[in-house]
Amino acid sequence: MPHFVIEAGRGSLWDALVELWAHRELLYFLTWRDVKLRYKQTALGALWAVLQPLLMMVVFTVLFGKLAHVPSDGLPYPIFAFAGLVPWQFFQGAVSQSGASLIGNSQLVTKVYFPRMAIPGAAVGAALVDFAIASIVLFAMMACYRIAPGRGIVMFPALLALLAIFAGAVGMWMAGMNVTYRDIKYVLPFMLQLWMFATPVIYPASFVPPGWRWVLMLNPLTGIIGGFRSAILDRPFDWLAIAVAAAFTLGSAAYAVWSFRRMERSFADVI
Amino acid sequence: MQPIIRVHNLSKRYRIGRVERYRTLRESIVRSVAAPARIARAMFSATARDRAHDAERHVWALRDVSFDVMPGEVLGLIGRNGAGKSTLLKLLSRITEPTAGRAEIYGRVGSLLEVGTGFHFELTGRENIFLSGAILGMRRAEIQRKFDEIVAFAEVEKFVDTPIKHYSSGMHVRLGFAVAAHLEPEILLVDEVLAVGDVAFQKKCMGKMGDVARAGRTIIFVSHNMASIESLCSSCLLIGSGRLEAQGAPAEIVMRYMTSELRGHGGVRSLVEHEGRRGGSIPVMRSVSLHAGDQVATGIARMGSPFEAAVEFNAPHPIRPALGITLKTAEGMPLFGVSNRWTNQGADAQRVSSGTITCGFESLPLMPGTYLLDLHFGDFGDPSRDLDIIRDAISFEVAPADLLGTGMLPNPADGPIFWTAKWKAGTAGR
Numbered sequence: 001m002p003h004f005v006i007e008a009g010r011g012s013l014w015d016a017l018v019e020l021w022a023h024r025e026l027l028y029f030l031t032w033r034d035v036k037l038r039y040k041q042t043a044l045g046a047l048w049a050v051l052q053p054l055l056m057m058v059v060f061t062v063l064f065g066k067l068a069h070v071p072s073d074g075l076p077y078p079i080f081a082f083a084g085l086v087p088w089q090f091f092q093g094a095v096s097q098s099g100a101s102l103i104g105n106s107q108l109v110t111k112v113y114f115p116r117m118a119i120p121g122a123a124v125g126a127a128l129v130d131f132a133i134a135s136i137v138l139f140a141m142m143a144c145y146r147i148a149p150g151r152g153i154v155m156f157p158a159l160l161a162l163l164a165i166f167a168g169a170v171g172m173w174m175a176g177m178n179v180t181y182r183d184i185k186y187v188l189p190f191m192l193q194l195w196m197f198a199t200p201v202i203y204p205a206s207f208v209p210p211g212w213r214w215v216l217m218l219n220p221l222t223g224i225i226g227g228f229r230s231a232i233l234d235r236p237f238d239w240l241a242i243a244v245a246a247a248f249t250l251g252s253a254a255y256a257v258w259s260f261r262r263m264e265r266s267f268a269d270v271i
Numbered sequence: 272m273q274p275i276i277r278v279h280n281l282s283k284r285y286r287i288g289r290v291e292r293y294r295t296l297r298e299s300i301v302r303s304v305a306a307p308a309r310i311a312r313a314m315f316s317a318t319a320r321d322r323a324h325d326a327e328r329h330v331w332a333l334r335d336v337s338f339d340v341m342p343g344e345v346l347g348l349i350g351r352n353g354a355g356k357s358t359l360l361k362l363l364s365r366i367t368e369p370t371a372g373r374a375e376i377y378g379r380v381g382s383l384l385e386v387g388t389g390f391h392f393e394l395t396g397r398e399n400i401f402l403s404g405a406i407l408g409m410r411r412a413e414i415q416r417k418f419d420e421i422v423a424f425a426e427v428e429k430f431v432d433t434p435i436k437h438y439s440s441g442m443h444v445r446l447g448f449a450v451a452a453h454l455e456p457e458i459l460l461v462d463e464v465l466a467v468g469d470v471a472f473q474k475k476c477m478g479k480m481g482d483v484a485r486a487g488r489t490i491i492f493v494s495h496n497m498a499s500i501e502s503l504c505s506s507c508l509l510i511g512s513g514r515l516e517a518q519g520a521p522a523e524i525v526m527r528y529m530t531s532e533l534r535g536h537g538g539v540r541s542l543v544e545h546e547g548r549r550g551g552s553i554p555v556m557r558s559v560s561l562h563a564g565d566q567v568a569t570g571i572a573r574m575g576s577p578f579e580a581a582v583e584f585n586a587p588h589p590i591r592p593a594l595g596i597t598l599k600t601a602e603g604m605p606l607f608g609v610s611n612r613w614t615n616q617g618a619d620a621q622r623v624s625s626g627t628i629t630c631g632f633e634s635l636p637l638m639p640g641t642y643l644l645d646l647h648f649g650d651f652g653d654p655s656r657d658l659d660i661i662r663d664a665i666s667f668e669v670a671p672a673d674l675l676g677t678g679m680l681p682n683p684a685d686g687p688i689f690w691t692a693k694w695k696a697g698t699a700g701r
Contacts, residue, residue: 003376003377003378003379004365004376005373005374005375005376006281006362006363006365006368006369006373006374006375006376007369007372007373007374008368008369008370008371009368025405025410025411026405026406029401029402029405029406029411030405033391033394033398033402036394036398037391037393037394040393041393107388108388108389108406109366110366111366111382111384111385111388112364112366112382112384112388112389112406112407113364113365113366113380113382114406114408181299183297265368266368268361268366268367269285269367
């Protein structure tokens with residue numbers, strides 16, 4: 001039996017996933033490279049992973065917490081906002097880095113073979129590293145405010161997995177689209193900004209009138225980020241939102257992988 | 272033995288010309304809205320012009336290429352630039368998908384399509400070795416194991432922890448090749464990477480390629496360096512305009528390529544009327560033909576092969592033919608002259624009015640290039656003057672050959688003469 005056959009239109013999804021797993025070391029190396037390069041020759045280095053959500057938190061605390069008096073579910077506004085901003089920053093970073101990743105690595109795409117999914121995958125990996133660093137600061141902040149995580153903390157890994165899968169799916173799709181439609185690089189920052197406001201990151205879900213809450217739920221990030229906050233800050237879970245988010249996530253992951261594989265065929269020719 | 276690569280009707284088509292590389296969403300939307308109108312127009316007026324218009328939009332970089340490669344074979348791919356050699360390698364490396372046809376590969380493939388794949392300037396040599404190795408397909412443990420060997424091959428021991436943006440271009444290239452050279456796939460695809468770097472580096476590359484070949488790996492090797500093709504390859508493919516034009520032994524295929532490439536006049540030239548004939552000459556020489564070791568006239572002689580120039584003449588009265596030939600470079604610089612007058616060969620010949628006089632060389636000590644011949648024809652009995660003198664009577668090409676057995680030839684800048692020497696190394700004081 002041949003090792004592999006090269007033919008137009010060949011290659012099942014299963015083969016693709018098996019190959020990606022076989023190249024997992026490469027995924028590790030590409031992630032490591034992205035992380036290293038991100039902070040090379042910067043003065044603050046990895047501190048930026050923390051400063052970004054922290055600074056946003058300060059801005060939003062002043063604008064929303066103090067001036068607009070947005071409610072925060074009974075918690076002090078800064079910690080409320082930060083607990084939402086950390087996972088949000090992960091999602092935003094993962095998607096924007098992924099989106100640009102294929103174009104940025106065009107040289108690799110045209111000269112060497114490896115599963116192309118590893119490229120946006122590495123961007124998500126690098127964003128995960130930043131998330132890990134920011135989480136440490138988050139838990140430190142909680143210690144300051146004397147808030148202890150409840151039993152809900154067990155949901156943290158599952159929620160992180162969901163968030164990573166969803167970020168990977170959106171990022172991968174954006175990356176593939178960007179190769180053909182270069183508009184994506186202009187659309188992405190704008191889209192992500194809107195998305196942040198469409199997700200209860202800096203405001204609680206309860207802020208939205210009950211009749212409209214179902215609209216919020218259409219956004220998988222509502223369930224996931226809301227779930228993060230519940231898990232970390234010992235608040236009740238909105239199980240419906242989380243279930244809806246999980247379904248959306250898995251659906252979009254399947255679509256993204258299928259779509260990427262189709263687009264992948266012509267990357268080396270178009271990039 | 273089963274082939275390790277089977278290629279069957281492999282084809283690749285590209286869009287060219289007016290089609291923009293990057294589409295924008297706006298354009299795609301506009302195109303789909305206008306689609307009904309376009310389709311209607313196409314249905315009602317599918318003229319030949321429209322069809323030709325469509326054909327202009329595509330080019331077949333590779334068309335119906337089929338061949339098999341046996342395990343352990345070193346296959347050379349030669350052809351003009353743009354013939355499709357790199358496209359074939361890209362298809363076999365799975366970087367791009369074929370438009371039609373298929374290839375079956377029975378082994379791990381490593382591609383060397385460029386030196387320094389995956390390198391990033393900000394990272395150190397050490398980091399880049401790991402990164403590039405992983406990208407090319409090596410496992411981390413493998414890279415770890417070969418790390419010292421790679422660094423030694425690249426001769427960058429002292430700089431391995433410096434970012435490569437500080438490396439010289441030579442170091443850069445050496446490091447890139449060092450990593451790639453330590454790949455151990457069953458099948459290696461190499462695309463003209465040996466064309467970069469200085470002479471010392473090229474020597475190293477050739478040596479390494481030789482080692483890999485001797486270790487029994489299958490190699491497909493694209494190059495414009497005919498000497499290295501002849502030296503390394505066990506068989507050869509000639510690709511032209513996307514098609515497989517010939518397949519066979521390297522020497523034969525290289526000759527075929529050179530013959531089709533160079534302005535061949537077939538090695539025969541009529542001298543009845545010639546612009547180089549000196550005023551006052553009698554048109555005694557009728558034609559000249561060149562031979563490279565066999566009966567067939569040819570305008571191309573390989574380095575080191577026998578060479579003959581035969582001049583057919585028709586004199587107004589019986590003479591003993593005397594022929595002198597001056598060999599010049601394409602620029603007109605004379606290199607050497609030969610004549611039967613100075614050797615007394617021909618002194619005892621019969622007097623004839625017509626016939627052929629042939630000048631033969633066992634081998635020509637010439638580097639690859641284009642050369643010219645001046646012909647001086649006269650009567651042996653009259654040494655003071657020549658009857659017929661033609662400058663630049665005929666040109667011919669010298670094709671490279673692997674005379675030194677190493678795939679390398681001297682630097683052309685050292686001159687057009689090919690000469691060999693015996694080398695001895697000893698301690699100081701002989």
